Amino acid sequence: MIRTIVSDRKKLLDLITLLAAVIFVIILSAAVPNFLSLNNVINVLEQLTTIGMLCLGMTFILIIGGIDLSMPAVLMAATVPGAMIMSKTGNVLVGVVIILGVGIIFGMINGIAIAKARMIPFIVTLSTQIIANGFAVMITNSKSVFGLPDVFLFLGIKIGIVPISIPIFFIIAVISHIILAKTKYGRIFYMIGQNENTARISGIRTDLYIFCTYIIASIYACIAGILLAARTNMAGATMVGNTMLTDTISAAVIGGASLSGGKGNIFGSVLGALFITVISNFINLMGYSYYVGLIIKGVLIVIIIALDRLRNRE
Amino acid sequence: MKNRIIAFITAGIMALSLAACGGSAEENVKEEENQSTSEESTEEKSSNDKITVGMSFNALMNDVFVKTDEYTKQFGEESTPQVEFIVTSADNDVSKQISDVKDLISKNVDVMCICPEDVAATDTMIKDCQDAGIPVMIQNRPYNPEGQYKPDTFVGVDAEDQGYASVKSVFDQMIEAGETQMNLVICSGSTSDQNSVDRVNGVKRAVEEYADKGAKIVTDLDTDWDPDWLEANLPSTMRANPDANCIYIASDFLLPAAKAALQSTNQWIKNGEEGHIWFAATDVYQEGLDAIGEGYVDADSLMDIVTMSQTIVDQCIALANGEDVEEINIKGPVYTRENYQDEELTELLWG
Amino acid sequence: MNDTTITVRRKFDLTNFFLSYGFYILFAVMFVVCGIISPFFLTKDNLMQIMWGATTLLVVAAGGTFVIITGNMDMSVGSLALCSSAIAVYAMNHGAEFSHMVIIIFAVGAAVGAVNGILVTYCKLNSMLATLGMMTLLRGIALNITNGGAQTTLPDEFRMAADFKIGGIAVLIIVSLLILILFQCILRKTRFGAYCYAIGCSEESAKRIGLPIRKVKMAVYILSGICAAFVGFVTCCKVGTYSGTIGNEMEFDVVTVCVMGGTSLLGGRGNIFPGTFIGVVLLYLINNILALTGASPYIYPFAKGLVIFAAMYVDALKNYRRRT
Structure with missing residues (x-):
């Protein structure tokens, strides 16, 4: 009984988000020249992969009731050493292993501190963020790495006109969706987010799940980093900007996740990330200044959060 | 109910503050809107009337870039044929600049002009432009000399x-x-x-x-x-x-x-x-x-931003006409x- | 038998002591080490230089402590510092004088603080998300009206304010410290301060015993806004020009120093003096010693990260101990 209501409500929220997105797209395509051209659609989707991938990881984290401020920083801290090895030795396998390894180490630091030491996620991931950022700056001296091997750049090539990163992203998104919506583990994630104590009492090893979630988030950050490095043929401490963190969190929240946990789904998060990407594409195509874009984005974030709040009250 | 009213009032206040503070910006916006529509129609008539240049700045936080932006726009209007600049700013974010360049490619600009945030990233941006058949100029900050792809020209200072x-x-x-x-x-x-x-x-x-x-x-x-x-x-x-x-x-x-x-x-x-x-x-x-x-x-x-901006405009026109141009490093005097x-x-x- | 119990207890006390004062011990160790590394570190001029650097963050962190003690967060402080000075520059370009500019800076701070407060108290939005949105918005407004944050020379009065000294100590340092002490008194000695703690401990219980929750929260956000505006003002004074780098990434710095100083993000616990104060000074101390020794500036973020990491983990261990 309760579950059907929950799932109905979830569907309803999805529907509303989808409807809003469709209306948004219609308005945009009417207002902006070239918006729905094939080139631009692919362009937007390609830009979506980075923030989208981070947003997938963030969705997992938000569902279990945590937050991870370190994701964009981990992306850089993990990708940079891997890229350095790759450009020096040309060995892609070692490079990718290092990227994932460093990412997982950061994820484990977060996970242990939050799940085992029961520290507040915000503080833990904030200090991880500062360290990860400093790490990336220190090993590169702020100088970016370039000249990655061709085998690695395979990830950046196109099939026809579609860059390979787009199908990779959507495949990963579908897998994540299946894990969250169809498996036992997905239900446990939601359960922990709704009430950790209840979950623990009903025999779930909550600390293990929370620990794993932070590692999962770091892996998503690593994949995002790998795709981004392949797409741009570089890695460095300025790979992603300061706004990426805010964008990721906003995208997940726009997509229906809640900072208090237990809510959120992959479908919504992908739409949220798409929404954020489209805003900046729209601003460039219209020739507005970037700063007008910031204003528009800020207002929209506040309004959407306010609407979300109203929706959840009723 | 009360909460909802307050929420709407707040949204209203924010919209107002947007309108009040962004006054100058909105003028720009309107102007550019006109420009973009007029540009569309001219594009349909003939592409020789006006040259559109996609200008991607790394950031507009520094007088050097702000003035380059102003001078190129000014010289672009004075030149024949007119050159119109569509400007983006990446706010010191490399991946955003790469996206910006792609957005400008989608916009079908005649020439791409890039002031790169990070020298390592120029390769990708040059490749994207050249794949789309758009001549590309790197301005102000040099491109990656070890990169695989060379821009059509570089205008900068020594x-x-x-x-x-x-x-x-x-x-x-x-x-x-x-x-x-x-x-x-x-x-x-x-x-x-x-x-x-x-x-x-x-x-x-x-x-x-x-x-x-x-x-x-x-x-x-x-x-x-x-x-x-x-x-x-x-x-x-x-x-x-x-x-x-x-x-x-x-x-x-x-x-x-x-x-x-x-x-x-x-x-x-x-x-x-x-x-x-x-x-x-x-x-x-x-x-x-x-x-x-x-x-x-x-x-x-x-x-020497004045000379540099003039050269950028001249070279953009030449590139749009398919001419070959030489890389220029402008030397400035010491005061x-x-x-x-x-x-x-x-x-x-x-x- | 009896002896062993005593030793165990004594041991426990020692660990407890280290955990309770771990952050201050860390600070003292850092201080001594810095003094050994560089002979210039312990000179009066240099210590004054650290304080001078810290004036920006001190006040905003004090305001931030209030917000965090009530169990909320204000992520918009950095952008607000930028935005308030940007609007003042905009006014200057339209003929405003120094005094008007100062009034504008603080008025904008209070106004934006009030908007934050309304969003959080009356609209009941999540404080972090709402202020994150405001952060993006304010930055957009600021960069928009100042042409992307291009550098602008300000009236000479700003530099004069920075140069003004009483007894060899810059007046800005004195003002910041006075504000800090005043805030600490408000927090500890007044009813308002007690309300802040009560709301932070449990908003439900605070509501039940009839505390004016909304008013207190509004006041806290307005206070934080004014403090953020003060940062904009001080930065303008120091350099004498406005540039788009004012308040860059300050929001996380504020949270960091507050937490290092023992303020709990869950609310209801923390103090401004000495906690937040030492936190701020520690940040600038790392900065200072790296510049003194001519270390590569690229090590700075990592070194800062390590120290913060250590401080936060010590704080967390303390809580872990208390709980078990």
Whole structure:
């Protein structure tokens, strides 16, 4: 009984988000020249992969009731050493292993501190963020790495006109969706987010799940980093900007996740990330200044959060 | 219900503040809207009437870029055929700049003009443009010389020479004044900014040249173009190195911060007075020129933005017509107390 | 038997002591180490330089402590500092004088603080998300009206304010410290301060015993806004120019120093003096020693990260101990 209501409500929220997105797209395509051209659609989707991938990881984290401020920083801290090895030795396998390894180490630091030491996620991931950022700056001296091997750049090539990163992203998104919506583990994630104590009492090893979630988030950050490095043929401490963190969190929240946990789904998060990407594409195509874009984005974030709040009250 | 009303009121207030504060911006927006619609129609008529150039800046946070933006727009309007610039700013974010360039490609610009945030990323952007068949120009900051792809042209300043000429001029003045020790503190920009790196390389070349006359680098402060950081930390460096007697700053952008820092250590002293710190700079902002006149700054090499902007516009037209153009590194003169009021030099000023 | 119990207890006390004062011990160790590394570190001029650097963050962190003690967060402080000075520059370009500019800076701070407060108290939005949105918005407004944050020379009065000294100490340092002490008194000695703690401990119980929750929260946000505006003002004074780098990434710095100083993000615990104060000074101390020794500036973020990491983990261990 309760579950059907929950799932109905979830569907309803999805529907509303989808409807809003469709209306948004219609308005945009009417207002902006070239918006729905094939080139631009692919362009937007390609830009979506980075923030989208981070947003997938963030969705997992938000569902279990945590937050991870370190994701964009981990992306850089993990990708940079891997890229350095790759450009020096040309060995892609070692490079990718290092990227994932460093990412997982950061994820484990977060996970242990939050799940085992029961520290507040915000503080833990904030200090991880500062360290990860400093790490990336220190090993590169702020100088970016370039000249990655061709085998690695395979990830950046196109099939026809579609860059390979787009199908990779959507495949990963579908897998994540299946894990969250169809498996036992997905239900446990939601359960922990709704009430950790209840979950623990009903025999779930909550600390293990929370620990794993932070590692999962770091892996998503690593994949995002790998795709981004392949797409741009570089890695460095300025790979992603300061706004990426805010964008990721906003995208997940726009997509229906809640900072208090237990809510959120992959479908919504992908739409949220798409929404954020489209805003900046729209601003460039219209020739507005970037700063007008910031204003528009800020207002929209506040309004959407306010609407979300109203929706959840009723 | 009450909550909902309050929520709407807040949204209203925010919309109002948007309208009030963004006044100037909205005008721009409207203007550009008109432009974009008019551009569409002209595009349909014939593409020769007006050339659209996609101008991707790394950031518009610095006078050099802001003025380049203004001058290119101005010269673009005056030239025949007219050149229209569609400007994006990446806000110091490499991946955003790459996206910006793609957005501009979607916009079907005739020529792409890029001022790169990070030298390592130019390869990708040049490739994207060339795949789309759009001629690409790198302006101001150099492209990656080791990259696989070369832009169709580069218009910039000879940054290495700027650093070299400015410091050389100061060293000459110091020797003339009878200094035997020349202990230099370098305040550089960011290592991802090729111009800043080149300037420092030029400075190092000058120091090597004057090494037998007592020139030496005391320390190299990397500011990452953050004036506040310099203001907070230069005093410590000056105190820890009391023998330092000359400073080079990689841009006049940092001059107010350096001035404030030296004032706090009581070392902001005019030339000719006891305890003067010899000062070499680059870019020639208005503050820099004033400081030369007052006697605080001894040499300032010009970043010739006016000539650079004119060349950008000329070359954009040539590129749009499919002509070949040559890469240009514009050298700027060095301003000192002797010559800063000369007519030919004041004409070049942009600050 | 009896002896062993005593030793165990004594041992426990020692660990407890280290955990309770771990952050201050860390600070003292850092201080001594810095003094050994560089002979210039312990000079009066240099210590004054650290304080001078810290003036920006001190006040905003004090305001931030209030917000965090009530169990909320204000992520918009950095952008607000930028925005308030940007609007003042905009006014200057339209003929405003120094005094008007100062009034504008603080008025904008209070106004934006009030908007934050309304969003959080009356609209009941999540404080972090709402202020994150405001952060983006304010930055957009600021960069928009100042042409992307291009450098602008300000009236000379700003520099004069920075140069003004009483007894050899810059007046800005004195003002910041006075504000800090005043805030600490408000927090500890007044009813308002007690309300802040009560709301932070449990908003439900605070509501039940009839505390004016909304008014207190509004006041806290307005206070934080004014403090953020003060940062904009001080930064303008220090350099004498406006540039788009004002308040860059300050929001996380504020949270960091508050938490290092023992303020709990869950609310209801923390103090401004000495906690937040030492936190701020520690940040600038790392900065200072790296500049003194001429270390590569690229090590700075990592070194800062390590120290913060250590401080936060010590704080967390303390809580872990208390709980078990």
